[in-house]
Amino acid sequence: TRLVHHNVTRWETFDVSPAVLRWTREKQPNYGLAIEVTHLHQTRTHKGQHVRISRSLPQGSGDWAQLRPLLVTFGHDGRGHALTRRRRAKRSPKHHPQRARKKNKNCRRHSLYVDFSDVGWNDWIVAPPGYQAFYCHGDCPFPLADHLNSTNHAIVQTLVNSVNSSIPKACCVPTELSAISMLYLDEYDKVVLKNY
Numbered sequence: 001t002r003l004v005h006h007n008v009t010r011w012e013t014f015d016v017s018p019a020v021l022r023w024t025r026e027k028q029p030n031y032g033l034a035i036e037v038t039h040l041h042q043t044r045t046h047k048g049q050h051v052r053i054s055r056s057l058p059q060g061s062g063d064w065a066q067l068r069p070l071l072v073t074f075g076h077d078g079r080g081h082a083l084t085r086r087r088r089a090k091r092s093p094k095h096h097p098q099r100a101r102k103k104n105k106n107c108r109r110h111s112l113y114v115d116f117s118d119v120g121w122n123d124w125i126v127a128p129p130g131y132q133a134f135y136c137h138g139d140c141p142f143p144l145a146d147h148l149n150s151t152n153h154a155i156v157q158t159l160v161n162s163v164n165s166s167i168p169k170a171c172c173v174p175t176e177l178s179a180i181s182m183l184y185l186d187e188y189d190k191v192v193l194k195n196y
Contacts, residue, residue, distance in 0.1 A: 002014075003040065004037075011185070013122075106141060107137065108136070109135070110137050111132065112135045113130055113132055114130050114131055115130040116128075117130075124185045125184045126183040126184060126185065127182070127183040128180075140158065140169055140170055140172060153170075154170035179196065181193065182194055182195075182196060
């Protein structure tokens with residue numbers, strides 16, 4: 001249930017994942033969604049009234065294409081790994097004593113999920129609800145290995161750090177970024193699809 005003010009124009013988003021998953025699992029032909037709108041203080045005069053979603057007469061068909069209801073789905077195309085969280089059982093230290101005493105603290109990629117509602121962008125970004133930004137953290141050992149694609153500046157900074165610890169170690173940065181497709185509202189409240 002969601003309280004919506006009738007005099008405010010904005011997008012409302014609903015997570016319909018359970019219905020879409022049921023459609024794909026059970027292969028049922030009916031892909032309909034029913035949305036029931038009721039008055040907050042429902043009386044007999046309100047009962048039985050229906051809300052029809054359609055283009056208003058003064059509204060052009062181009063505007064309607066931008067404002068009509070929209071179902072956005074995300075799928076996994078089989079490339080790479082699906083973004084699911086799996087719990088792994090921890091191995092007992094007695095089976096791998098060398099791993100138990102030394103944790104890998106070298107620089108590596110860590111998960112960082114940016115939820116657009118957490119940063120206040122969900123009022124203009126329609127979809128997706130967020131994205132995996134990742135971040136780098138850990139020690140970059142000296143000397144820097146060839147596979148790290150180090151810049152000359154990073155090599156010099158690491159060298160200076162080895163003799164003067166007040167100078168920070170070099171940090172890794174992304175060398176490749178993946179594109180993200182986004183649906184967002186522009187300054188005229190039109191829905192725009194763009195790849196970033």
